[in-house]
Amino acid sequence: MDILETRELRYFMAVADELHFGRAAERLGMAQPPPSRAIQQLERRLGVSLLKRNRRGVALTGAGEMLLHEGRAALDAATAAARRTRRAGGADTPGGPRNRLVLAVKAGASHELLHKLLDAYAAEPDAVEIEVLPSGLCEQEGMLRDGRADVALMHAPFNSLAGFDSEPLMTEGQIAVLPAAHPLAAHRTLSLADVSDIPELPLARWSRNGTYPPGPGPEIHDQTQLAQLIALGRTVAVLPDSARTWLWAEHTAVPLTDAPPVVTHIAWPAHSRSLALAGLIRTATRL
Amino acid sequence: MDILETRELRYFMAVADELHFGRAAERLGMAQPPPSRAIQQLERRLGVSLLKRNRRGVALTGAGEMLLHEGRAALDAATAAARRTRRAGGADTPGGPRNRLVLAVKAGASHELLHKLLDAYAAEPDAVEIEVLPSGLCEQEGMLRDGRADVALMHAPFNSLAGFDSEPLMTEGQIAVLPAAHPLAAHRTLSLADVSDIPELPLARWSRNGTYPPGPGPEIHDQTQLAQLIALGRTVAVLPDSARTWLWAEHTAVPLTDAPPVVTHIAWPAHSRSLALAGLIRTATRL
DNA sequence: ACCTGTCATACCCGGCGGGTATCACCGGCG
């Protein structure tokens, strides 16, 4: 009844991503027939058609969409198991590698909070080593899911906390970051409507789960790039208050009156049972 | 980097459960050497020792404990993927099997709420068929996790909602269910302390995640058994208000003043993306 | 010292995963 090998899942994910057996096989580093056969076997075993083989490429059926979502979760869980097991290895051999926790944080965000947290935790009697893993703009969720991280700082409502346990740590308002030379930079406060439709200053967009929201603004990949585009007068961004720490002289921050507050959470996989993690969470909630 | 086949996970889980290669192999329906070799290979690949082979049996290392927890989650995710894919099969072939939702409910609990929910949902224009899956006492979590169910009614704080998305539906108090002949049954209200330490009437215990809380009371497997033991004057139970619907004449229900309220939630896997599920949840929250 | 119970090792075999070559199909194009 179990009958789902990770090999089959990997093949199917590749084909479902590419919608093309040849390219999928290439990505998998093998010839075209093996994935083709494996997916046929999978369809026979499940008694379900996963792909509609049209002339000219491939399309997913409803069952295929389901397997794409659920299989992604299953593969993430499997790689998480491998990574966390490897990381836990030797923790009980006295001379071996120490138990560690990997903490994912959005690069450049929550500096002060992070410092306070690490300092306070290091002072705990049973503290273990914390490895801080800077992540991309909204990548912490994937890092927790596939085991690259054990715990993360996340920012609602930008990160989805679905599927994780979490505790709120801090709430802050949001600011509009404008080129200092722009007329709006002179205002004491602004509203979201003020900054969302400036023709000469389109709102910057960044990816969430790999896709970008629609709009005319530039697509942002990292904070430095954003800072530069703002300084050049090409875009405007809406960011949490704590972003003030990395602003340039060419930037002006104006508080937004109606932007939703940003809540920084500490989040971890719901099934986690680590004592070290529990200690870190206890420290965090006491800050 | 992926490198974790479900076959290896199955073997390891069996050995970690049994702490004995021979019995594990028997449970897996094969001879003893294959799991032994597979786990050795796994240890080499991960570069980690998973089991301490002592004279007389086997013990888990720290890494082994980690793999036991994380691997259970991964296997559940894989079987969930298989089951849900199979269930979604044919949903896009017009004459084929219909899209269904499987709803897990604790057998015998929340009758009224369940009726209201099913009736209200059936009246929705885009309703799909709902299969009601009666589950054991606290089994809904596993059913959601391994794909036997798509959505569940859960009762905080008895069920853990960790790892699921959920919406509260109903809050109710708790009652003590006593043999009608017992002196305490004459009281109008009771406190938890009143019923937890009656020497001749030990508190019934039921399993949560497969283990029973300690105590002198009988271990309960289903509701009928509990009803009978109470009627016989052998035990007392603390239950949500809605349990009144199935009480016998030999039972007396007495409200508890200080028991924590029971909140019935509708819960579903956090990553679920089903339209039918969204409709059911919308209906439920509007009740 | 022997026996027992445990896990590891040695060896063999069949099946399956992967490669190469080729087929079947269809759309586009001259």
Next chain:
DNA sequence: CGCCGGTGATACCCGCCGGGTATGACAGGT
């Protein structure tokens, strides 16, 4: 209309690996 390019499926072969059987190594208990 026939040819071509590109797609996925099929046929066949081979080497590896998963599984079985038999046996070894080792530690305790009697």
